[in-house]
Amino acid sequence: MSKIGYNIKKLRNVKNLSQQAFAELFSLTRGNISSYEEQRAEPKLESVIKIANYFSIPLEHLLTKQLSVNEILNFNDYFKEESQKKLQKNFTNIPFISREAIHHIKEGTFDMQRLELITFPMYSSNKFIALEFTHEIAAPASMNMPEYTILFFEQVQIDTLHTLNNQYGMFLTSNEIFIGTYNQNQSTINLKLNEWKSEDFNTENLQSFWKLYAKFEKKI
Incomplete structure (x- = not known):
């Protein structure tokens, strides 16, 4: 069958x-x-x-x-099979937020531990998460991302806070998600979606802040 x-x-x-x-x-x-x-x-x-x-x-x-999710997202077509085998040891399994998972966030039933994984070459020991961009996600108009673009975010680290200013980032909790721009003012940092929506960064909510690392845009 x-x-x-x-x-x-x-x-x-x-x-x-x-x-x-x-x-x-x-x-x-x-x-x-x-x-x-x-x-x-x-x-x-x-x-x-x-x-x-x-x-x-x-x-x-x-x-x-x-x-697999990789094949559905066409990642396996992007990398030649032989090259993939050679680089496999450098590939990272990354939790993937699909459109279905976005609905779980809005319903307050999101659990990052239950996300499916995709495999992608990331040469870092830091924590990453991938997101299928959709206009259901609040984001600055300046991003101008096409639907189905896969965005890769790196979790913010204390020792890289100085690199955040004017960079795109994501705020993610069990019941909220949005993409914004980091603003740094002396000793304060916030992730701003617009004039009415922003989140202040502090060490207690560190795990909720992510920095845009890369994007995968399928060419049709």
Whole structure:
């Protein structure tokens, strides 16, 4: 039996699509998607091809492999397989905040320990987190990030506070998330979204502050 049912469910979860929303993308019904995920039926080949093309996933992988978050985000296409094997020891498993996880934050049910992991080359012992950017996240207009861009944030460290001024950062708790700009004024630092929203930095809430480290933007 193919892996298509498992992979459709995985795609939906990572992209935060309901069965109905996923079905409408490919001229199917919600019942169709339910039957595929429960392995009571399999889609016609023409539908599988449409799904593979839409998400830029090799057809063979969609049918025969249990897709990882990396593959769904197309990271595995970005790095050549041979190079990936050589560099594997330098790759880091990074917690990934998907669109589904963003909804958990807004509902107050977010748990960082339960996040899925993605693998990416990060040559640092510091703590990182990845985020799929969406306009559901409050962010400065100056960022001008396209949807589906993957942002990598590094947790703020006491010894690097002097590097924060005018840099983009993220404030993250179990029930709140926003992206802003760090402002440093003598001995105070805050992360500012706009004139009405900002968070002051202190050692007690250190773990909630992150600095933008890198971005991965898929070229279509």
